[in-house]
Amino acid sequence: MAEKRERYQNRIELLQGTLDLLILQTLQWGPQHGYGISVAIRNRSGDLLQVDTGSLYPALHRLDKQKWIKAEWRISENNQRAKFYQLTTAGKKQLTRERSKWSQLSDAIAGVLNPFEGETKP
């Protein structure tokens, strides 16, 4: 129980909408299935970001409905039938938009957190 709680505390809550960005970014490296996406995000974040399946699958279906990704049944590397998602053209554009939005947001937050940085610069 104690171990579990600790794991939960170390995890970082995903900001609303950030998951979409992470999924789109992950799919940029090639088509992937739901499990693969969750593993990829976990690994790349150094185990800090744990994607909840309760958020992942609804998000995948939402992106599918928006036509930013499309789904296809394929055989996985382990010879297993799985639903692979892949970025569409519209999805690539959306990714660019989300990335620039994200960098604006992180700049803004950084500005708030380090308020004197801008002033001390000549």
Place this chain on the structure above:
Amino acid sequence: MKFLWWGRAQRDQELDEEVRSHLEMAAREYKERGRDNRDAERAARREFGNMGLVKEVARDVWSRRWLEDFVEDARYGLRRMRKSPGFTAIVVLTLALGIGANTAIFSLVNGILLSSLPYSNPEQLVSVTGAYPKGAIVAMREQMRTMEVGAYVEGQELNLTGFGEPVRLTGTSVSAELFSILGARPDVGRVFYPGEDIPGQDSLVILSHALWEQRFGADASILGRSIELGGVSRQVIGVMPAGFRFPSVKTQLWIPLHNDPRNTASFWAGDFMPGIGRLRPGSTIEQARTEIRMFQSHVGALFPWPMPASWNANATVVLLQNGMVADVRARLLILLGAVALVLLIACSNVANLTLSRAATREKEISIRSALGAGRQRITQQLLTESMLQALLGGLLGLAFAKEGLALLKSVLPADTPRLDDVHIDWRVLVFTGGLAILTGVIFGLAPALHSARPALAEALNSGGRGTAASLSQRLRSSLAIAQVAFAVLLVIAAGLMIRSFWAISHVNPGFRPEHILTARITPNESFCDDAIRCLAFYRSVQHQVQTLPGAGEVALINTLPLGGRVSKRSLNVEGYDVPAGEDVPLFWLNVVTPEYFRVMGIPFLAGRSFTDSDVSGAPVAIVTDETAHRFWPNQNAVGKHIRLLDDKDWRTIVGIIPDVRAYDLQRNTPEWIGGTAYVPYNSTATLEDRRIPAEMTIAIRTGSDDSQIATMVRNSVAALNQEVPVSEVKTMRAVVSEAVSTPASTTVLMAVFAALALVLGTIGIYGVLSFLVANRTREIGIRLALGAQRGEVLRSVMGEGAKLSLAGIALGMAGAFAVMRVLSGELYGVSATDPLTFCGVAILVAVVALTACYVPARRAMRVDPMVALRYE
């Protein structure tokens, strides 16, 4: 619908497979890390979380979800309702009663108060409050800039002769512009042209559709022909459509107002009538109000005599729609309020039932949410069920309302304005639909929100008696208290109405109405221009009727008490100085034959009755007690004198009778009436128009209320004069009961609503306690096993019930104390906060409620400890 299921089924299947592949991949990874098969699968599953919920939310992403859910919920709901027909029947029936009663009363409100008048642009139609004589109306018509002005006098009675049996018809005199102001077109012929209300051009008549059909066989050739009305020949120029009933359904024909400035008495002091108008384009009702105030400030100067400043001082302009129904508005709104309370009680009753059942469903709901149903999803499903029940209740309620409305129309007094505009129309349907949905939400929401609260583990572990039970018990108790409170409110209202009605019915009218048959005999006004002929005719009528078998003594009076008519006369009173700025006192003048007081059973407080010699002898009069006290306080009025205005002889007062309720039962005389006098019917007994009364009511003492005499009276009169109609043949008892028909109908309705409220409220208390006992069976069993006395158990349950009942009664009485004021206009002889009624109702409701508590309490007392402990 099929494509919907197909698309969904495919998506569901794919989603299942997707989740399965996810689990397999996760499990494989665990295995690769060295876990054994079963352990790996379990770990993967645990990591995945609530599978059902994930699937559900993922599915929700795809649209049309709500529709699918709704169809699914509705099917499920219907299935559940079929499975428990008893519960469903109680819920639907309770709601149907509440919704039905509301729909019926709302139909009345809709037809009478809300729906617009059936004339073109009704929002421009206004009425001028206050009453004006013809001369003032003519002046208003000429001077008003903001509106076109017309006027009407309802209830002009005219004999139609020369078309078979003579009949008394009710007409309305109208100014020539009235029809064009209303924008009313005739069915055939034409309406009056402007100027056709001037003497010499006004011998015209327009017929109502009903009269045209009944009397003239709907024959269009009647147009242009002349008919004999009230001794005057009038040309029929038009027939109005069947739906045109202005100002009320009583009107059978319309004749022009006779605007004759040379006849000063009639022009300036004859009929006083309300003005009616149509706002001119661009004018507002506020402008019209300002203008009428200005008009009011100088109209007095136009009169041939000084007018008191107080006359019509409060005159203003209101929408015609509101003006016509001002009298019934308050009563209807009170009824609507009462019936809304009934619905509230019904709602809380059903909410209570649903809550109790929700408690028994806790396990089912817990299982559903464990299987992945979201909280919102469960709420939605429970609400759908409530909605279904409410809609069924609404449908059944509509059927009830249809029957109820027919009943209502027969209970309400026939002179209720616009009663024939009342029917179930689209607005009523929208109201009922809205009401059904609203009640569904009201009674469904609390249980739904409450049940959807996931107390999963507890509910699953404890087999349905989790912590939630105490909370829902509290909610149920508050609902029961509210029901009792509302019921108390309604029963108090009904109690007050009943006491008031009892008081009115037991008012001493001043006469004895038993065994008296009355009938109106109405020759034309002109018939009595020759007073000798007129008096001789009536003497013969009296004589003829007296000889009929079964007839006792016979008398005549011009205005029968409580008959709805009074005649006024200005009088000089001996020794009474008219205060400066006031007119001579106005009396109600009754013209009678000497037998009248004996026939009506009116005793004498002092002096004597009229005798036959008074008819031809020295002028005499009789006054009422109230009158005698007002003008001759502490003196004997007998021997004092009064004189009809403009008469030369003073009349000696020969007798004093107790007060007679002449106009209504509630009071003797309004304050603008100085007194009441009786004079013998002879050629000096003149009314305000200085003519002797032509219409007389015959009052016959009968052994029993024999309807055979009615026919014989008609024949006797017809034998004497072919052209004199006899109408309104009824017993004096009927006359009296018609005078209380309005309070009677309100009282009956209020009593019905109160009874309904009491029954529903009692069921509510009973339900709550039954549930409590059922829930505590085990606890009671343990107590009994440990040696508790059965009496204690009974007391404890009864105490629980008494607590709820008393709280409800106290709340209800406090509420009643605050709101009963609205009833005060409808009450007679009892105050709106009558302590006797309040206490009586409190005791009544307490007894009823405690009786309802006793049944479950006894059940609790009889609990067998062995059975209770083995239970579950």
